[in-house]
Amino acid sequence: MQFDIITIFPDILDSYFNESILKRAQKAGKIKIKMHDLRKYAAGKHRSVDDKPYGGGPGMVLMIEPLYKTLKKIRKKKNSQVILLDPAGKQFNQKIAQSYSKLDQLIMICGRYEGVDARIEEYIDQKVSIGSYILSGGELGAAVILEAISRLIPGVLGKYESTEYETFSGKDSEIIEHPQYTRPEVFKGLKVPEVLLSGNHQEI
Secondary structure (H helix, E strand, C coil), X not given: CEEEEXXXXXXXXXXXXXXXXXXXXXXXXXXXXXXXXXXXHCCCCCCCCEECCCCCCCCCEECHHHHHHHHXXXXXXXXEEEEEXXXXXXXXXXXXXXXXXXXXXXXXXXXXXXXXXXXXXXXXXXXXXXXXXXXXXXXXXXXXXXXXXXXXXXCCCCCHHHHHHCCCCCCCCCCCCCCCCCCCXXXXXXXXXXXXXXXXXXXX
């Protein structure tokens, strides 16, 4: 699966994407992650990607033209979707992650400043939020979504079956995974539940 992230800070997530599971998944060819610098698609000497909002108001708004040019350039796969990271969007959850994991390409637009020119809605499939709070941009949201989806792609985790029993996964997406314990058996008087030490797999 290919992930394309449109941002004005293309290096901001490099460290995160090049560690642990995501690093191994890329090396194994299970996923591809491409960061796209929005400024490369901007016009003019200064490569401006934002401007003052019509009607007045504080802050700056990301312009529609460079976003349109970027999407036109990078949306190549038929089985693809474009989403805008937006606090007013649909709340991201495990069911959405599962549906996105069946795509060949997911393009994520990271907003900044006061937001994005509303005309972008004509060129996206969905607005998505990772929670009811405000961040400075959509990059962290893109990282959250990318990792949640990547874990569901066969071959990314050591055992694909392990995702079935995780919180919010499997047939009942409302079930929370059971508490986990490891050694030592006793720590400062706190003991591992006896049933986990019994060897009785049915009771466990």
